[in-house]
Amino acid sequence: MLGRSDKPFSVLVTGGAGYIGSHAVLALLDAGWKVVVLDNLATGFRWAVPETVEFVLGDVADMEMVQATIAKHNIGAILHFAGSLLVGESVGNPLKYYRNNTAASRTLIEAAIGAGVHHFVFSSTAATYGMPEVVPVAEDAPKAPINPYGLSKLMTEQILADVAAAHPLNYAALRYFNVAGADPQGRSGQSVAGATHLIHIACEAATGKRGHVGIYGDDYPTPDGTGVRDYIHVSDLADAHVAALEWLIANPSESLTANVGYGRGYSVLEVLDVVDHVTNMAIERRQEPRRAGDPPTLVADNRRILETLSWRPRHGDLASIVASALAWERTLQERGLSS
Template sequence: MTTTVPVLVTGGAGYIGSHAVLALLDAGWPVAVIDDLSTGFRRAVPQHVPFYEGNIDDEALLKRIFAEQGTRAVLHFAGSIVVPESVSDPLKYYLNNVVRSRALMAAAVECGVAHFVFSSTATVYGEAGIRPLSELDPVQPVNPYGASKAMTERMLADVSAAHPMNHAVLRYFNVAGADPQARTGQATAGATHLIKVAVEAVTGKRDGVSVYGTDYPTPDGTGLRDYIHVADLAAAHVDALAALIAAPTRSLTLNVGYGRGFSVLDVLDAVDQLTNRPLKRTLAPRRPGDVASLVSDNSRILSTLPWRPRYDELATIVNHALAWERRLADIEAAESQAHG
């Protein structure tokens, strides 16, 4: 039986954070959420979950939350995540992902938070060629987004060495899909995730899909990515937190992926097959900061945690994303009607 402790989820009204909240609740953990709602949605957090609107660098607010909730663990998702935007606006990324994470860690240390799970990214590996990436590969980010996450990883390692707090760094590959029960999903306007863009095109929100880069050194010239279902990713956070509690002097760095890649064209072909309606595709130049391939070697997480993928078929990921997109259209229509 897993020992549960009160958990604060930062960015818990966002795409991945809201799934982590559901995964924790489903497993019986006490949960609270902080989110500034800059990209998240209040409706994504169940009404009975204590919710604090604010920023993670608001030290007074954090201390109040930790006291009111008896917080013993943090799952940290709050941050900025768009690679091309990080290239054009690096200071935004160093503020949101590094400076504000430092403030969160400082408050956590002062209030005796014992466990910290950090939402990192495979982007920290940089341009590593066409091969699966392991946690032993060098951290050599090629864009400010990856660099900001790498800096926060380093900060966490130093903080854990100096204070009684252990941590898990989870390096995500390409997150996709939605809650299998369609309780939550990605709702951010102008999202850049490929499967989200594709299902928006299916439902008429977009007129097609742009394929950025067709000259990569990959089998079909388009970028290869390890697409992981967001519900599997959320489950990995719960298992990682349980592992931290079970071994309070041990910290973890783990890839979270399936260990296989699909190209952009593979994904679009899968969407076409499921909907029986070919999407309009526009070929476009590479985007700044993108790499040819990001595929995980996931052997370490499989040997360290009880975590096992449940939704690793590409068709399943696309189906859940599509079901959520259709539900979201109904939600947004109802909200629009309510606001007159």
């Protein structure tokens, strides 16, 4: 890891006022990096950006503004989180996703090339795999997205690969699995209204924001019939971005595509049992029909990231993930903040 006095440039974090982006900002600061956040606050929150961090209100698709920001702040790398991320919404409004996730990313990458940025870390997704036939799923598995969200991310991965072959840019595309939890120090967490992640929904139910938790399907070919997912703590995910950035700097002629997960799956019922245990209450569960496009099991083969980066998970215990998410939900209520 680079020492604090060895940081050669500042890092631009797009979407740094959002859930994952704000945690990446904290991880970068903790590692000694100087950070600039670019966010249009469509889904992010200004209060989620530390006061010590330079904040730019704007859109990643504004090339002139992006290049001016890069020049003004000596930006040498971009961590790109800005975009849209609701799978169901992407099906109903695909043009929004191809604009926000693909077209805007293309413009941002062009701005980066034009301004001399050499390193790019991209927020991708396990949705690029669609319905994998082999689980745990490895990076070389077939990519067959079943919704515009997954395809919009895969298209951006391809843009990055093509650009890196033609220009002095290397990149890391990190494919997330199910992100959950909140900063253990209580500095940030998931705050966007309408989030669809199971642990977040369960914590909302535990704090009275919801009356129940829906279980979508109980007849999957899994041990208890409910879907199995690989849940990763958001702070571990943020640390993976810092590790990827420093690997790119150390290996300027190489790029990386890697899953970010723990390689261990939990079913919906197992997660809810843990939530009940952590909260010491029984949250109401309601059986609902399957949702179209939900794979029975989605678990990461994480050998590549473990073998390539210095990253090692520090918050992988499911009860700890739930406890941090619950603590943040209570913090939101105490502060009267949005969720």
